[in-house]
Amino acid sequence: GESVGLHLPTLSVQEGDNSIINCAYSNSASDYFIWYKQESGKGPQFIIDIRSNMDKRQGQRVTVLLNKTVKHLSLQIAATQPGDSAVYFCAENIRGSARQLTFGSGTQLTVLP
Amino acid sequence: DGGITQSPKYLFRKEGQNVTLSCEQNLNHDAMYWYRQDPGQGLRLIYYSQIVNDFQKGDIAEGYSVSREKKESFPLTVTSAQKNPTAFYLCASSVAGTQITGELFFGEGSRLTVL
Numbered sequence: 001g002e003s004v005g006l007h008l009p010t011l012s013v014q015e016g017d018n019s020i021i022n023c024a025y026s027n028s029a030s031d032y033f034i035w036y037k038q039e040s041g042k043g044p045q046f047i048i049d050i051r052s053n054m055d056k057r058q059g060q061r062v063t064v065l066l067n068k069t070v071k072h073l074s075l076q077i078a079a080t081q082p083g084d085s086a087v088y089f090c091a092e093n094i095r096g097s098a099r100q101l102t103f104g105s106g107t108q109l110t111v112l113p
Numbered sequence: 114d115g116g117i118t119q120s121p122k123y124l125f126r127k128e129g130q131n132v133t134l135s136c137e138q139n140l141n142h143d144a145m146y147w148y149r150q151d152p153g154q155g156l157r158l159i160y161y162s163q164i165v166n167d168f169q170k171g172d173i174a175e176g177y178s179v180s181r182e183k184k185e186s187f188p189l190t191v192t193s194a195q196k197n198p199t200a201f202y203l204c205a206s207s208v209a210g211t212q213i214t215g216e217l218f219f220g221e222g223s224r225l226t227v228l
Contacts, residue, residue, distance in 0.1 A: 009153075034216060043117075043203055043219035044156075089155060101217060103148075103155040 012110045019077040021107045023090035026071060030092040034101060035064060035075045038087045085111045115140045119204050119220035126227055134189045134223045136204035145187035149173060150201040162187055191225060199227045
């Protein structure tokens with residue numbers, strides 16, 4: 001079946017630099033996307049979401065970009081901090097689906113001092 | 114404060130034993146979900162429930178059972194039929210139904226280890 005996937009399993013960045021985490025999806029019926037952050041041994045926490053009628057959405061230090069043409073999603077974190085070290089998941093929802101979200105395998109972000 | 118509470122946080126079980134993981138939410142959400150997470154992997158859906166007294170199988174329901182007798186509670190039983198039950202289990206809830214997309218709220222997880 002179709003699923004959400006990530007380009008890179010790990011990403012290391014210097015503290016203060018910007019981070020970009022990528023995600024590819026293959027189901028054109030997907031109309032809602034979420035980024036979650038999961039710290040070790042904890043449950044995922046919501047970061048930001050975007051609907052398919054938008055290309056970009058900004059939050060506090062985070063921006064999500066959606067390119068429907070190539071079915072690509074990215075999460076940008078500005079001025080990355082040590083507390084940003086975690087696994088980041090993208091998830092998609094298919095319109096009309098009662099199952100809610102389908103998750104990718106995640107990217108481990110490590111912030112270097 | 115509103116949220117989702119999972120218990121126990123850590124659980125050990127011997128092979129052949131059934132165990133039940135608790136999930137309680139006070140967010141007044143209609144929908145609740147159970148996911149399994151293995152090391153280095155994403156979340157896989159076990160069961161979900163959109164309303165009291167109703168639930169559906171997810172992608173990996175074999176060896177698991179659930180009940181939804183109350184809106185706020187959605188316990189998961191890991192039965193002896195589950196061949197590889199050692200994993201991190203996450204419960205979630207949402208306000209969303211079939212036609213509304215929305216955020217999932219997660220509990221802190223329960224780590225089950227089979228000895």
